[in-house]
Amino acid sequence: MLPDLRPDLLVEYLRRMLVIRRFEEGLIKLAEGRDIGHFHVYIGQESTGVPALALLEDGDLTFTTHRNHGHLLARGVDPAAMYAEILGKATGTNGGKGGTLHLASAEHGFPTTSAVTGGCIPLATGAAFGFSRLGRDRVSVCLMGDGALEEGAWHESANIAAMESLPIIFLCENNSLEALGQKANEYPSSTMAASPLTELAAVFGMESVAIDGADSGVVHDTMAAAVVKARSGDGPIFIEARTVRWPGNRPLWPQLLTGETDLTMAWDESAIPEEHGRWHRAEDGLLAYIRGLLAAGYVDERTVTDIDAGVREKMSAGVQFALDSPYPDPEAALSGVFG
């Protein structure tokens, strides 16, 4: 199901999803043979992040986690500055001092990324607390994975958010379906006694809902209601968006196990290879979204490939910008310790 929005907006969502997909694929290739640290890609979750974050306004804040690239791109952060940051260059979003795990862009509503599991939950709750105390009708969105629910910070923050009726949306992207490990193919795959995970919010009296994260229409509807609720002072909400883990996320470093996404798979069954066939047919939210647009007649195949070509060109230029950018001056290593 597509979000109930104007076709031109839906096509814009497609463009943003492609920005994320092509950014991440470009990054995996760029990382080969380079020391850029451990990184995590958002492939397979575009259908959650794009419609969800498109509903935010200027001044609304998003606190994110290690799987952050898609979130920043969804809110319009320049891919070139992100590539540069990931390569540690002076032109990066954080001047090269954050890297992939700490990407920040205040002007796009990203105060920081925490690389500590659950690390942003208290900060996001604090921002909501700040909005509430400073009388601003803004919303704080805490983007988290299901593993963060294992941390004490979740339970403490959920308690405070519910008690104070804070304007916060906990958007938990559970991409662990089909994850590796002893609980592979079980729900939840987190090391967690509670099931379903929504119980962990409900116990605090918080509105709590589980949705299919690959269904952009459901994501849109749920998030739209959550934003209205939070902005009007009716308190927090917990959303568990379930997506299937992209096969390339399985190794320690992401690998292009499914290749660079061939979009013709969205309309030509014969283009789908046998390997990872189920992923391409049923699980990849991006391909599902394109199929939805085609079925609705909002785009034709040519439009999709044209948009994609433009996005790919932009990503190539971004990579080149990052490669050509200088490293920070040595003095930068010691500056900015204090504000």
Next chain:
Amino acid sequence: MTVATIRYIDAINSALAGEMKRDDSVIVLGEDVTLGGPFGATKGLSEEFGDDRVINTPIAEGTVMGLAAGAAMLGARPILEVMFIDFITLAMDQLVNHAAKLHYMTGGQAVVPLTIRALCGAGGGFGAHHSQSLEAWFLHVPGLKVVAPSNPADAAGLLRSAVRDNNPVLFLEHRGLYWRKAEVTEDAIPVPLGMASVARQGGDLTIVAVSKMVEVALAAADDLSDSGIEAEVIDLRSIVPLDREAILASVRRTGRLVVVHEAVTFGGIGAEIAAMAQEHAFAHLVAPVQRVGAPFAPVPASVELEKIFVPGPDDVIAAARRTMTAEGVR
């Protein structure tokens, strides 16, 4: 400007009220702060400024540290009370990994004007979870400032500066100083962070002390004076930033250095100061630097054992005499 004789805890209380009056963005958070906290440091604030600005939090130190940091990033100036510094262990991730590093990691995009008041120090048999001096943990964390006033005037003045600073500042209040009285100007003048003060002048040796150990050092200095040894006592006031020049200038004059703190000696701030002295004033030292601190043990609960644990004037006098008799060692 009115001068009043007030207690250390009252100086903290009036500085809190003064900063809240001066700046609407200042808020006070902590466990039981609307009730005044365990000893009354926040007494009356809730009545004067309301529940919107004086907020009781759940017993959830980790999240509340992040809550305060998150609100600080938005432009609030939270003053968070950690009831006893021993409980700050529960908040280390939010303090050390987040609040302290946010400005740097974001390439300067974030500022975190956060003041953390924490009760520290032994005395009265509170035992190992309510008596520690943990300042050394925090001076090792770039991005945190750490101050530890020894008297009412500095308590008020440093607190005012901490609240106005754009960084996380850990403000260490020694419980054993709460009821000490001294003269304070009513509208306390902010004391700049990073400036030590000379609590007593003397030319024979330098004693650097912090927090409650300043009064111990002064008592020792009086005693030494009776036997003709004049000690200069430097009250650090700020641990980060450290007033290196004040310490080194004194050491270069006296040639002898004793560092006194209540924290465990091993790995304490005395080690850092001793290292600094030998790195930058080696030629002036005429005796090995002496450190006075607690033994390598948790704080015992028994009041009699606690006396052994906490350094007293006799320990400082003995250390001072060691520097005097070590003449020519080098």
